[in-house]
Amino acid sequence: MQSTSLAFLKKEIQAMPKAELIEVCNRLIKYKKENKELLHYLLFESLNEPNYALQLKNEVTILFQDVNTQTVYFAKKTIRKILRFIAKYCKFSENPTTQIDVLIHFCEEMNQLSLHWKDHKVMVNLYQSQIKKIEKLIATLHEDLQFDYRQKLTPNQ
Numbered sequence: 001m002q003s004t005s006l007a008f009l010k011k012e013i014q015a016m017p018k019a020e021l022i023e024v025c026n027r028l029i030k031y032k033k034e035n036k037e038l039l040h041y042l043l044f045e046s047l048n049e050p051n052y053a054l055q056l057k058n059e060v061t062i063l064f065q066d067v068n069t070q071t072v073y074f075a076k077k078t079i080r081k082i083l084r085f086i087a088k089y090c091k092f093s094e095n096p097t098t099q100i101d102v103l104i105h106f107c108e109e110m111n112q113l114s115l116h117w118k119d120h121k122v123m124v125n126l127y128q129s130q131i132k133k134i135e136k137l138i139a140t141l142h143e144d145l146q147f148d149y150r151q152k153l154t155p156n157q
Helices: 006-014 018-031 031-044 049-065 072-092 098-112 121-138 141-155
Strands: none
Touching: 006 141, 018 031, 031 049, 031 072, 049 098, 072 098, 072 121, 098 121, 098 141, 121 141
16 A cells, blocks of 8 residues: 655645544544654644753653663663653654754763763763764754854763
């Protein structure tokens, strides 16, 4: 079974009556958890983007409290889980400042870990890849915002 193009789907959605569109949305959210989470973001969280970023930061802080700092192997697994969480929820918000804020917070939390992760190449590479991602996102912003975010990022490097 083939799926149709995005342009064709958009045209069909625009031509649908409101009641039928609501029914389609209800079916979409019923079948996949990520669809339900995206709809929740669009309806409730997108109206207040700074609050959404703050909620994500708080959740990241809570997730960092569960990092097993006894071994690097388990810490790495948990940190990758945190990064998957960040990627998933920042994908909903197409606002780069939200993603930058959350990733900078991730770097701050990682620096506060009681684990000596800077001695392990895999962990350093993981951290550096997040710094590169932040720098790439910063480059897409207005000059004034770029300066502000670079100031925030400098202590983390």
